[in-house]
Amino acid sequence: MSERTRNTLFVLALAGMAVALMWLALSNPTEVDRVNRLGASIMCPVCQGESIASSPSDMARDMMAFIAERVAEGDSDREIVDSILASYSGALLLDPPVSGPTLVLWLAPLVALLAGVGVIIWWRRQPEPGPEPEPEPALPTGTRSKRRTAVGAMVMIASVAAVVMIVGFFLQERDPALGGLADIAAGSLEDYSNETMEAVIATYADDPQIEGMRLVLAERYVRINDYRSAFPHFFAVANSTHANDDQLVQALLGLAWMAWDGNQETQAALGLLDQALAIDPDSVIARYLKGRVLWCGSGEVTDAADLLTAILEEPDLPEETRSVVAADQAAILNGEACR
Amino acid sequence: MRGNALRWTGYGIALLTVVLAVVLASRFGHDPRLVPSPLIGEAAPDFTLEKLDGTGTVGLADLEGEIVVVNFFASWCLECRLEHDDLVATSNAFAGQGVTFVQIAYQENSNASLAWLDAVGTSEWTHYLADPGSRTAIAYGVFGIPETFFINEDGVVVGKIIGEANSLILGRTIDAIKRGERPGQSVTGDTQQRP
Numbered sequence: 246m247s248e249r250t251r252n253t254l255f256v257l258a259l260a261g262m263a264v265a266l267m268w269l270a271l272s273n274p275t276e277v278d279r280v281n282r283l284g285a286s287i288m289c290p291v292c293q294g295e296s297i298a299s300s301p302s303d304m305a306r307d308m309m310a311f312i313a314e315r316v317a318e319g320d321s322d323r324e325i326v327d328s329i330l331a332s333y334s335g336a337l338l339l340d341p342p343v344s345g346p347t348l349v350l351w352l353a354p355l356v357a358l359l360a361g362v363g364v365i366i367w368w369r370r371q372p373e374p375g376p377e378p379e380p381e382p383a384l385p386t387g388t389r390s391k392r393r394t395a396v397g398a399m400v401m402i403a404s405v406a407a408v409v410m411i412v413g414f415f416l417q418e419r420d421p422a423l424g425g426l427a428d429i430a431a432g433s434l435e436d437y438s439n440e441t442m443e444a445v446i447a448t449y450a451d452d453p454q455i456e457g458m459r460l461v462l463a464e465r466y467v468r469i470n471d472y473r474s475a476f477p478h479f480f481a482v483a484n485s486t487h488a489n490d491d492q493l494v495q496a497l498l499g500l501a502w503m504a505w506d507g508n509q510e511t512q513a514a515l516g517l518l519d520q521a522l523a524i525d526p527d528s529v530i531a532r533y534l535k536g537r538v539l540w541c542g543s544g545e546v547t548d549a550a551d552l553l554t555a556i557l558e559e560p561d562l563p564e565e566t567r568s569v570v571a572a573d574q575a576a577i578l579n580g581e582a583c584r
Numbered sequence: 585m586r587g588n589a590l591r592w593t594g595y596g597i598a599l600l601t602v603v604l605a606v607v608l609a610s611r612f613g614h615d616p617r618l619v620p621s622p623l624i625g626e627a628a629p630d631f632t633l634e635k636l637d638g639t640g641t642v643g644l645a646d647l648e649g650e651i652v653v654v655n656f657f658a659s660w661c662l663e664c665r666l667e668h669d670d671l672v673a674t675s676n677a678f679a680g681q682g683v684t685f686v687q688i689a690y691q692e693n694s695n696a697s698l699a700w701l702d703a704v705g706t707s708e709w710t711h712y713l714a715d716p717g718s719r720t721a722i723a724y725g726v727f728g729i730p731e732t733f734f735i736n737e738d739g740v741v742v743g744k745i746i747g748e749a750n751s752l753i754l755g756r757t758i759d760a761i762k763r764g765e766r767p768g769q770s771v772t773g774d775t776q777q778r779p
Contacts, residue, residue, distance in 0.1 A: 290727045291777035302778055303691050307718035332629070332725030336619040364593060400596065438762070441755025444677035448670045448751040 280313045283325055288337045296339055434461050446478070453487035460495055467499060472507045475499065490524050497521035498530055501538075511542030532556055533570055540573070541583030550577045620769055621725055621733075621744050628652070628735040629723035633713035636694045636701070642686065642711045644739070651683045651761050652735040653754070656726050658692040659700035660779040663748040664730045668704055670751040674758075675707040677751075682737070683758055685710040690721055690729050691778065728775030734761055742766040747773030 284298030289305040297305040297312075308329070315325045330337060434442075434457075442462040449455050459478040466475035482488050482496035497517050505514035518535040521528060532552050540549035553574040557567065576584065623629070632643035644652065655671060657664040675685035687710055689697040694714045701712060715721055724733060727746075734743035734757055742765075743757050749772060760767050 290725075304718060304721075304778065308722060310717060311719065311722055329722070331622060331626075332723055333727075334619045334622045334725070400592070436756075436759065438755065438759045440677040440681055440683075441674075441752070441759055444670070444674040444751035444755045447673035447677065 276313070276316050279316050279322065280309060283312050283316075283322060284309050286326070286339055287329060288339050290333060290337060434458060439465060450481075456482045456485055456488045456492050460492060460499075463496075463499055467502070472503045476503060479503070494521045494525050494528055494531065497524075498528075498534060501534060505538050505542060509542075511538060514538050514542065529556055529559070529562070529566065533566075533573075537573065537583070540577055546577050546580075550574060553577065621741070623725060623733070623741040624744060624769060625766070626741055628654075628733070628739050628741045629720070631715075631720040631723065633688065633715055633720060636689060636698050636712045636714050638694070642713060644735075647684050647686075648739065649682075649737055651737060651758060653683065653685045653758070654724070654733040654735065655685065655687045655749075656690040656721060656724070656729045656731050657687050657697075658690045658729055658776075658779070659696055660692065661690075661729045661776045663773060663776065665704070667730055667748045667750065670749060670754060672705060672707040672710070674751045674754040675710045677755065678758060679707075679709040686713060687711070688713045688715050688720055690715065690726060691718065728777040730775065734758070734767065736761050736766075740766075742768075744769045746771045747775055 281298050284305075285296045287297050287308070289295045289297045289300035289302060289308070291302050291304045292300045295305070297308045311329075312325055315328070320328075326338075437445075437458075439462060442458055446455055446459060446462070459482050463475040463478035463482075466472070466478075479496045479499035482492055483500060485492075488496065497520050501514045501517035501521070504510040504517060515535065515538055518531055518538065521531040522535070525531065533556060536549045536552035536556075539545040539552070553570050556562065556570050557574060562570075628644060630644050632641050632645070634641050653675075657668075659665070671685060671687065675683075678685075685707065689712070697712070697714070706712065718726075724731070730745075730748060732745040732749050732754075733741055736742045742761055745753065745757070746769070753770070753772065757767050
């Protein structure tokens with residue numbers, strides 16, 4: 246046996262042993278091997294580019310323990326990985342799957358290699374340059390230069406667009422779904438539930454802009470005769486240093502209405518209405534409400550009639566308001582009882 | 585001719601390389617944790633966890649038919665501290681309205697979470713739970729905290745907030761779920777991954 250043959254046999258024997266060892270290692274992995282292999286394929290969600298097998302973080306340790314439990318329970322690798330991806334998505338895989346959109350990522354190097362080989366072959370098949378051809382009827386130098394620049398620019402633009410589109414396609418899945426809840430938050434107050442307004446008011450009680458929400462909510466409570474819930478909001482606005490005059494008047498009117506309608510406290514109601522009229526003497530609602538309280542509560546029908554008459558003298562009074570005030574004025578002047 | 589072709593090929597490759605590098609580099613500023621949660625639209629992972637104060641357990645099955653807001657928090661998380669009052673206020677506001685808040689301590693022992701909650705105050709309507717071994721955090725795919733999941737009356741995950749929530753967005757999301765909508769995922773700010 247020649248030395249060359251012996252050497253060849255020796256190399257073949259070594260290779261055979263290596264293959265056998267690899268086969269044994271891969272075909273009979275221990276549970277620990279499986280856990281480590283699975284852990285090495287999953288990115289640690291609380292780290293930067295580390296697998297859960299290599300990360301020292303507590304979360305990675307917990308995830309490794311979770312995998313170990315599943316391995317011990319007899320779950321397959323696929324089942325274990327799928328259960329994690331069901332919560333975290335494929336973004337947690339360190340190796341993108343060789344399927345779907347990420348297939349292109351695996352194929353790209355091969356395509357690039359083939360393209361490179363193709364270019365080299367094409368280049369080598371090009372004929373050597375022969376003698377200088379007759380010069381073409383020359384375009385003016387400036388025209389040729391412009392044409393070359395234009396072609397170059399188009400190639401550049403097309404290249405940029407292609408690359409951006411390709412990269413954008415791959416990154417699309419990883420973008421967060423912005424909007425959604427943010428869009429909801431931009432809605433109008435009418436869409437807010439009472440509970441949401443209560444929660445917002447509780448956490449932003451000191452915000453100067455919260456008074457508007459308090460009044461909307463309090464008015465809602467008044468409409469369903471829930472004066473107990475409305476009171477703290479009207480009261481807070483009436484005592485707020487942030488509220489503007491309109492808001493103060495609206496809050497005082499709300500308190501006055503509840504004092505009179507809810508508790509039959511005529512004097513308290515009249516006091517609150519006077520406070521509102523001190524801020525806005527022209528307030529039609531304050532004057533009308535005061536007129537009704539005087540008529541129905543304290544029996545001061547003359548003052549009540551005077552107030553309603555003054556309102557009716559306003560030229561710009563909306564027709565609907567005018568008819569309501571006029572009906573009450575007529576009833577007072579006719580000596581009718583409050584209704 | 586061969587020279588021209590080679591030159592253009594070289595330009596093209598150089599240009600593509602530069603553009604690709606710029607575009608990929610621009611992603612370094614993006615947070616890979618902001619992937620849309622695959623849980624949205626799916627049945628919420630079940631859990632039964634012990635209360636932080638050790639007075640019993642609470643399971644998702646116990647809250648069947650209610651809207652459940654599941655928030656992962658820890659005392660070491662700044663954003664969690666910032667949103668705490670809003671969670672308490674919203675939980676209180678929706679008490680008795682078919683909405684239950686569940687706050688699950690993340691990567692923190694119960695004593696530390698309890699001490700902090702005792703100091704800042706809690707809602708009597710919220711369940712504060714421990715998650716030893718992070719099994720529930722793993723089941724919900726938590727990348728960092730705070731993260732808040734919304735489960736509708738049918739037990740389906742219909743919303744998720746990544747980052748600090750406030751009472752407005754919490755309340756509006758619950759309002760939307762009550763109307764039968766599925767708000768989806770929203771990113772409101774940063775999260776913390778570990779202490």
